[in-house]
Amino acid sequence: MTVSLSQAHILVDDPDAALPFYRDALGLDVAADVANAGYRWLSLIAPGHPEVLVVLEQPEAGRSEENGQALAALLAKGELGPVHFRTDDLEATLDAIRATPGATVVQEPVDQFWGVRDAAVRDPAGNLLRIEQAR
Amino acid sequence: MMDGMGVDLEELRRLRRARDRMDREFATPLDVAELARGAFMSPAHFSRRFREAYSETPHAYLMTRRIERAKALLRDGAGVTEACHAVGCTSLGSFSASFTALVGETPSRYRARRRGEVRGLSCCEVLRVTRPRRRNASSFGEALRAVAV
Numbered sequence: 001m002t003v004s005l006s007q008a009h010i011l012v013d014d015p016d017a018a019l020p021f022y023r024d025a026l027g028l029d030v031a032a033d034v035a036n037a038g039y040r041w042l043s044l045i046a047p048g049h050p051e052v053l054v055v056l057e058q059p060e061a062g063r064s065e066e067n068g069q070a071l072a073a074l075l076a077k078g079e080l081g082p083v084h085f086r087t088d089d090l091e092a093t094l095d096a097i098r099a100t101p102g103a104t105v106v107q108e109p110v111d112q113f114w115g116v117r118d119a120a121v122r123d124p125a126g127n128l129l130r131i132e133q134a135r
Numbered sequence: 136m137m138d139g140m141g142v143d144l145e146e147l148r149r150l151r152r153a154r155d156r157m158d159r160e161f162a163t164p165l166d167v168a169e170l171a172r173g174a175f176m177s178p179a180h181f182s183r184r185f186r187e188a189y190s191e192t193p194h195a196y197l198m199t200r201r202i203e204r205a206k207a208l209l210r211d212g213a214g215v216t217e218a219c220h221a222v223g224c225t226s227l228g229s230f231s232a233s234f235t236a237l238v239g240e241t242p243s244r245y246r247a248r249r250r251g252e253v254r255g256l257s258c259c260e261v262l263r264v265t266r267p268r269r270r271n272a273s274s275f276g277e278a279l280r281a282v283a284v
Contacts, residue, residue, distance in 0.1 A: 013144070069142055072142070072144060073142050073144065073147055076144040076145075076147035076148045076151065077147045077150065077151050077188050077189070078151035078154065078155065104152075104155065106155045106158055106159055107158065107159070122151075122155065126148065126151055
């Protein structure tokens with residue numbers, strides 16, 4: 001039996017602000033862009049990794065108003081995440097992130113003794129992402 | 136801007152940015168007044184809202200972050216005064232008091248006892264051994280979120 005990750009959902013408050021980050025800075029390709037009932041779902045895949053879909057969706061979509069607002073508050077506070085991405089060029093990835101409106105680098109690159117060099121960033125919605133490169 | 140149920144998401148975002156700033160700039164002479172200015176709030180309002188959002192005051196968060204780092208420096212053999220200044224504290228007395236309150240022993244005793252202790256441990260063991268014991272540690276960094284003791 002083999003089980004592997006096929007989809008990961010990331011909550012974003014504003015799909016228009018998230019798209020430049022995930023598509024242009026991280027370099028993911030948009031596989032689907034679906035609007036329904038006033039909300040929008042963006043599905044992205046990393047080049048060469050079509051087996052894993054990254055789905056961006058809004059906290060309120062498909063939930064009760066109360067739970068949607070609770071998640072939106074956690075997102076705004078920065079309490080969601082972390083999600084880890086790997087890159088083969090950390091500096092170039094961080095340069096692209098720094099050039100993206102609303103995104104911030106919260107930890108500059110450091111060599112971790114478990115074998116990666118990594119940095120921590122916030123996407124424009126407030127999710128904590130760690131970007132790591134093997135070394 | 137208020138969004139339904141009285142949750143001010145824009146204010147929460149400013150609190151998040153202030154917390155990120157502490158994680159990033161804790162080693163500079165950052166204080167609550169400066170953080171409140173950056174968040175466009177009065178210091179009292181900022182401290183109250185931060186505590187409601189994260190269950191600890193911004194001062195406690197900043198000091199926890201500094202002491203996490205100071206512990207790492209002391210384990211690596213830094214002197215107490217050196218570690219104090221390296222983490223953005225200007226007063227050795229208040230640094231030592233905060234350190235002792237959080238860690239349970241003075242910085243010099245911690246240094247003498249723990250120096251080199253984590254060498255050879257795996258990363259999860261280091262995180263377990265070194266995380267501070269306040270109820271909430273910082274959002275990332277030298278230690279994972281602490282559990283209540």
